[in-house]
Amino acid sequence: MSETLRPDTADQLLDTVKWAVSEKTPMEVVSGGSKCDFGRPMQTTATLDMSGMSGIETYEPEELFVTARAGTPMAELNAALNDKGQQFSFEPPDLGPLLGKKKDKGTIGGIVATNLAGPRRIKEGAARDHVLGFNAVSGRGEVFKSGGTVVKNVTGFDLSKLMAGSFGTLAVMSHVTLKTLPQPEKIRTLLVCWRIDGVYDHGAMKVMSKALGSSHDVSGAAHLPAAAAAASSVDYVNASGGGVTALRLEGPGPSVEHRLQALREEIRDFGRIEELHTVNSKTFWEEVRDVHPFVGRDDLEYVWRLSVPPSDGSRIALFILESLKGEVFYDWGGGQIWLGLKPVVNAGAEVIRAAIQKSGGHATLVKAPADIRGEVPVMQPLSDTETMIAKKIKEGFDPEGVLNPGRMYPGI
Amino acid sequence: MEMPKPDESVIARRAELAAALREIVPDEGVIDSEEELRAFDCDGLMAYKQLPLIVVLPETTEQVSKVLKYCHENSIKIVPRGAGTGLSGGALPLADAITLGLGKFKKILDIDFENRCVVTQPGVTNLGITQAVEHAGFYYAPDPSSQIACSIGGNVAENSGGVHCLKYGLTTNNVLGVEMVLMNGDVVRFGGKHLDAGGYDLLGVITGSEGLLGVITEVTVRILKKPEVARALLIGFPTMLDAGKCVADVIADGIIPGGMELMDKPIIHATEDFVHAGYPLDVEGLMIVELDGPEAEVAYLVERVEKIARACNATTVRVSESDDERARFWSGRKNAFPAVGRISPDYICVDGTIPRKKLAEVLERIAEYSEKHGLRVANVFHAGDGNLHPLVLFDANQPGELEAAEKLCADILTLCVEVGGVLSGEHGIGVEKRDLMGTMFTEDDLKQQQRVKCAFDPEHLLNPGKVYPELHRCAELGKMHIHHGKLPFPDIPRF
Numbered sequence: 001m002s003e004t005l006r007p008d009t010a011d012q013l014l015d016t017v018k019w020a021v022s023e024k025t026p027m028e029v030v031s032g033g034s035k036c037d038f039g040r041p042m043q044t045t046a047t048l049d050m051s052g053m054s055g056i057e058t059y060e061p062e063e064l065f066v067t068a069r070a071g072t073p074m075a076e077l078n079a080a081l082n083d084k085g086q087q088f089s090f091e092p093p094d095l096g097p098l099l100g101k102k103k104d105k106g107t108i109g110g111i112v113a114t115n116l117a118g119p120r121r122i123k124e125g126a127a128r129d130h131v132l133g134f135n136a137v138s139g140r141g142e143v144f145k146s147g148g149t150v151v152k153n154v155t156g157f158d159l160s161k162l163m164a165g166s167f168g169t170l171a172v173m174s175h176v177t178l179k180t181l182p183q184p185e186k187i188r189t190l191l192v193c194w195r196i197d198g199v200y201d202h203g204a205m206k207v208m209s210k211a212l213g214s215s216h217d218v219s220g221a222a223h224l225p226a227a228a229a230a231a232s233s234v235d236y237v238n239a240s241g242g243g244v245t246a247l248r249l250e251g252p253g254p255s256v257e258h259r260l261q262a263l264r265e266e267i268r269d270f271g272r273i274e275e276l277h278t279v280n281s282k283t284f285w286e287e288v289r290d291v292h293p294f295v296g297r298d299d300l301e302y303v304w305r306l307s308v309p310p311s312d313g314s315r316i317a318l319f320i321l322e323s324l325k326g327e328v329f330y331d332w333g334g335g336q337i338w339l340g341l342k343p344v345v346n347a348g349a350e351v352i353r354a355a356i357q358k359s360g361g362h363a364t365l366v367k368a369p370a371d372i373r374g375e376v377p378v379m380q381p382l383s384d385t386e387t388m389i390a391k392k393i394k395e396g397f398d399p400e401g402v403l404n405p406g407r408m409y410p411g412i
Numbered sequence: 413m414e415m416p417k418p419d420e421s422v423i424a425r426r427a428e429l430a431a432a433l434r435e436i437v438p439d440e441g442v443i444d445s446e447e448e449l450r451a452f453d454c455d456g457l458m459a460y461k462q463l464p465l466i467v468v469l470p471e472t473t474e475q476v477s478k479v480l481k482y483c484h485e486n487s488i489k490i491v492p493r494g495a496g497t498g499l500s501g502g503a504l505p506l507a508d509a510i511t512l513g514l515g516k517f518k519k520i521l522d523i524d525f526e527n528r529c530v531v532t533q534p535g536v537t538n539l540g541i542t543q544a545v546e547h548a549g550f551y552y553a554p555d556p557s558s559q560i561a562c563s564i565g566g567n568v569a570e571n572s573g574g575v576h577c578l579k580y581g582l583t584t585n586n587v588l589g590v591e592m593v594l595m596n597g598d599v600v601r602f603g604g605k606h607l608d609a610g611g612y613d614l615l616g617v618i619t620g621s622e623g624l625l626g627v628i629t630e631v632t633v634r635i636l637k638k639p640e641v642a643r644a645l646l647i648g649f650p651t652m653l654d655a656g657k658c659v660a661d662v663i664a665d666g667i668i669p670g671g672m673e674l675m676d677k678p679i680i681h682a683t684e685d686f687v688h689a690g691y692p693l694d695v696e697g698l699m700i701v702e703l704d705g706p707e708a709e710v711a712y713l714v715e716r717v718e719k720i721a722r723a724c725n726a727t728t729v730r731v732s733e734s735d736d737e738r739a740r741f742w743s744g745r746k747n748a749f750p751a752v753g754r755i756s757p758d759y760i761c762v763d764g765t766i767p768r769k770k771l772a773e774v775l776e777r778i779a780e781y782s783e784k785h786g787l788r789v790a791n792v793f794h795a796g797d798g799n800l801h802p803l804v805l806f807d808a809n810q811p812g813e814l815e816a817a818e819k820l821c822a823d824i825l826t827l828c829v830e831v832g833g834v835l836s837g838e839h840g841i842g843v844e845k846r847d848l849m850g851t852m853f854t855e856d857d858l859k860q861q862q863r864v865k866c867a868f869d870p871e872h873l874l875n876p877g878k879v880y881p882e883l884h885r886c887a888e889l890g891k892m893h894i895h896h897g898k899l900p901f902p903d904i905p906r907f
Contacts, residue, residue, distance in 0.1 A: 154836045157864050158616055383600070
């Protein structure tokens, strides 16, 4: 029998985990449910629903941090920060629509647990770089905390980093504190619209590398080949007729104007240049952030996310597409590849993982039917030593395996 | 401060161990004569000294692996050491442990401008990385004040900061990957030229782990293009309260400066006497705000900061008109420690972080503590990120002054935690702040951290006696304390 437990307080959360430990009942931890199909399917007999643990506890804009209960919706947090002219600079994505769920279902706990980040990752880091501290209940049924509310902190092991990206397999956070930063005054995007039809991905890598290696402080560098560009709701992008490489500049008005002109000059030989202003820029980068080109594409049965050295991006993607049918687009200057694949044996895992073996990096199967996620390693397979460490860490935090057991790796 | 009791039986085996280690690291790579060991008896925290049992200076990852494997099999403790500039005693030797120095790992392995990163051996200095890439206009952002001497491996171990952290992050935000040797000799890699981890973020855990989890043998860091220009404002305030308000108002205005430093009166006078930077002497607080970026941005922000400063009662505001002048503004701040060294035979540099808004309150309390313990305190402060460095002045030759200074430091750090801050902003815990961990963490908090240690080094052979006041045995940490029969927790909402 599966039952759902929905604690409303930190004490109830503790009781819930203690109960699960004493009953040896594995629990699936959910909150908004936007990413409940992300990760390996689990054999859990209870559900720990964190949506009752919601609400902002402390928000101090002048101290640049916010503390919220882990089940607080991102929409609520984003609105509160927006009111004060601030934002989460790592641009937390909303993967709900990609995974067949509604928009705006995600919570801060889920964002931290999956360590997601949007286009600004290249400049500002991921969720891992913005978690200042947390309170949690471990799978041992013990309350513990780490970090604090200040940015500069080297006081004991940095467990915030460990919690970020652990998919709820180690502990359930009750509260999490994140860095908040001012929103940029002005946003502009330069588009390089490629002249010739076809695949220009290698050229795009060069443009992005040049822009990111400049002193113009580029805060987003993405390349959308023709098919992905056509899916954009931004006119300049969907009407370009070919691939589009986008470079974002943000900051104080005079600074953005200056950098825009300078960067434009430096990349003019690559293709026709267009410019997006604030509203279109925001829409465009949200689309990149939320993997919009692949949303609602039922023909793309599998969606992979690859993190690789940026300059290898196009080489790896095109190598994969030589043997597998699908589409691709690039973020993080080529360092993040979103790969949508048509039906194929084992979701193409062998080809994909072989393709990144030489360059280093990792490939995660973000979207796939449950049976495939049960058979194909969803997360990048670990070396023997890494597996040994990961298992021992899991044992130290959740020895009975009551929290999201097997969500990342079998036995972890 | 007490260190773990040395194991006499290990000390008795010194000659045998040295011979065995020479089989792995030939010739002068193994040091066991007292005279030569003397050079390794402390790190940057010079109040504590201890001769190591043996010093080993390997040159390859393979040698590191063999040394650790040998020590693991023989239950010999290891103290990893970078450049020995750490300020919290993280590399303080133990009488029954081998100090493993990474000083010979001095090669930069790969400069990759296309991917904007550098792969380097851990013994390369922080500044050495910048020097290797500055011909192309790049630099490595974290800049601890010891950057001429401190090694990048040590930076990773301590998660070092610097004056530019607020805008550019600490070491942990700038490291992409490491190669590390575990205590059992296994060589493992976390990260690389790509971003983020595929599984648990072990790179994030390693950074700042103070040599307790493994020995770093290679580091990949990201490099940034140098900003077009940087300009500094030198701003004097009639009270520290005004200065504190200015810090908060700049941040509240949406400006994140490249650096924002604050000095109190004793520091202003000590540094002015020493380097003649041209600091105003009639102010209580002196702030340096550095803004970097394109000329247009810097000019725009300089104007805004100046306006905010005037609104906060600033009595002097000077804007650097050249790089020379900017360097002059910084020269006092950068020489604060030696300047204080001239007015006091000894000093301890405290390192805590507080919420910015607590600055005035904390400074007032520090003044009270200073009076209570009868010792002078001078304050420098990375104001932008709340990282406070009170310098506690004393004379070790006066009986009781070292002890009084230690007590004063403990009072200040306890205060940092009390107002919502933390024990260390960038120097680490080491041995210096080890015994204060309980002021910030509960027993359960500390035990959970130590369970991470158990995953890497279950026998506690790596850097024992550091960071944690008491290391619990891993078997004990693994025990569960929940028993059947407390069911059914009727007040949990169920569906």
